[in-house]
Amino acid sequence: MQAPQDTDNLTCQPWYHGQLSRQEAETLLLQDGDFLVRASESRGSHPVISCRWRGKILHFEVFRVVLRPRPGRPQALFQLEDERFASMSALVHSYMTRRRPLSRATGAVASKPVSRQRPLRRSLSEDVLTDSPAAPRPLRPRKWSSSQPAGLDHSGREKRDEAAGAPSAFGPALHRTGSEPTLLKALPHLGTMADSLTASDGQLPTLRMPSLASGHPPTYCELLPRVPSAQRTTPRPSCPEPAVWWWEAEEEEEEDRCFIRPQAEVSFCIPGHPSCLLGPQNRPLDPTVLCTLRSLLVAHHSESTALHLLLVDCQAIGLLGVTKSQKSAMGVASGLELLTLPHGHRLRLEVLERIETLALAGALAVLGCSGPLEERTVALKGLVDLALALRPGATGDLLGLAGVMGALLMPQVSRLESTWRHLRRNHTEAALVFEQELKPLMRALDESTGPCSPGEVALPHVAPVVRLLEGEETSGPLDESCDRLLRTLLGARQVARDAPLFRRAAAQRLQGFRPNPELWEALTTGFLRRLLWGSKGAQATRANRLEKFHHVLSILSQQLEPEG
Secondary structure (H helix, E strand, O other): OOOOOOOOOHHHOOOEEEEOOHHHHHHHOOOOOEEEEEEOOOOOOOEEEEEEEOOEEEEEEOEEEEOOOOOOOOOEEEEOOOOEEOOHHHHHHHHHHOOOEOOOOOOOEOOEEOOOOOOOOOOHHHHHOOOOOOOOOOOOOOOOOOOOOOOOOOOOHHHHHHOOOOOOOOOOOOOOOOOOOOOHHHOOOOOOHHHHOOOOOOOOOOOOOOOOOOOOOOOOOOOOOOOOOOOOOOOOOOOOOOOOOHHHOOOOOOOOOOOOOOOOOOOOOOOOOOOOOOOOOOOOOOHHHHHHHHHHHHOOOHHHHHHHHHHHHHHHOOOOOOOHHHHHHHOOOOHHHHOOOHHHHHHHHHHHHHHHHHHHHHHHHHHOOOOOHHHHHHHHHHHHHHHHHHOOOOOOEHHHHHHHHHHHOOHHHHOOHHHHHHHHHHOHHHHHHHHHHHHHHHHHHHOOOOOOOEOOEOEOOOHHHHHHHOOOOOOOOHHHHHHHHHHHHHHHHHHHHOHHHHHHHHHHHOOOOOOOHHHHHHOOHHHHHHHHHHHHHOOOOHHHHHHHHHHHHHHHHHHHOOOO
16 A cells, blocks of 8 residues: 555646636537636636536636635635535545536536646646645735835735736735735635634635626626535535434333344444445545545534544444344344443444544544644644543543544654654643543543543443453453453443433434534544545455554654654
8 A cells, every 4th residue: 555645736637737728628528528627818827627518618617715824724725616625636526426516507517537638838827726835925025104004006916917817816815914904905806705714713705706807798607606604514515414313313212022132243334325425446545535534624623523423433333323123133222232242242343443443544644744744733633632522521422532542642643753742832732631631531441440421421431341352351460450350341331231321411412413424424434444445455354454554654654754
């Protein structure tokens, strides 16, 4: 397996043709579904998707909304109508693989990319189209006036006048110095959208349609972009929402019935679930899918991600969403009870794989950051924030907490001395919480001495009893191991008795929660297994998969911070 490559740069994509006129693009689109992405010559190098559909050539101008600079999130979001993406590559991949219409009005589907046959032609204004971070520009000299800043009406025009073609409406926002007001005239097509974006959130500002030049008829297909409200909302999902929110349904009280001996082991993994993010066959660590996941996680704060994780974990362990047929098959009413029984072997293996897969995916989120040190530090802080949101008293998902802490404590991550030093220097509070609260908490949970009362916890920490029942030996002196063994077994018995209380606590936390189906899928064990090992590699044995991926993470860790 190879380390993922960065495909955010459009010049690496075969369907990107650079600066191309409308007439040249139309000669390349021969069949329905053919499409390419170009930098418009008449619209200041705006990104345009040209597509042939039902015998007609259609052109769709992509909206690019610049975000205020903040470490760990993209410089801009790209949008056609509904969904927003952190890069043009992710947008094109989503619409192409899922065969989604580019607009509701036309129904055009871009399914067959047309590769370029000649070298790219670049202009000075085309740099704004590439999704990779551009080199920082020096600040322009400050001009002072007793009444107002000088050169306000001409700011940012010097370089644009030197470039051939029309000025770029999607150029990077000018830097602010001191109390100088934001120079919005550098963004003529975006209007005053920058003022509506607060520095702390990641929501899109109000979109304004580009104004047509006087006397020119409209030449682009009309798009109706969804304008998000000022309140925090979840991006509109492209996957269908379930008809019934099953975790909010009241559990039916069953009448006393005779015990039925289990006939087969029960699995709570969803078999054959169609993927909204992966195709039928996928390579391991697909860069475009990783970019899509990054945009999904950027769009959700840690508390929202924690609730998504709680929902997936409760379904994976059989705490919520257990059907009557499953209850009859396993002889008990909850997966928390099944874990302690002999015929819970399959479920125990699934729980172990889930914790391990979450830990590997979290480690990849840090070790896959090949950019500046701050980018890697922000990813590390994101895992700490997620762990805080999962801890007892908050979301209370201790199964998810075990996976996230497994990533933070993994040797390939803990050896990154420069990254941890940068975290302590620039995000001191997160570093202190990790050292003084999260690490002792995880140690207590592993020793079966941590908090486990329903209400404070929605999903208990079951990893110790699962490892014990699967034959893993406990570490430490013999007398301490015996004490830990006894505590683990007593704790497992109490968890099985309190299963209805844990179910009620989890349902209360999820009351009114409306998940993003794409983020929900991205956190499932089946999706993460295919993402990390590919559709073919996911079929290998668990030991073989773990050995190979730990080797990949070790290589990435050494590349980031070689041993001196």
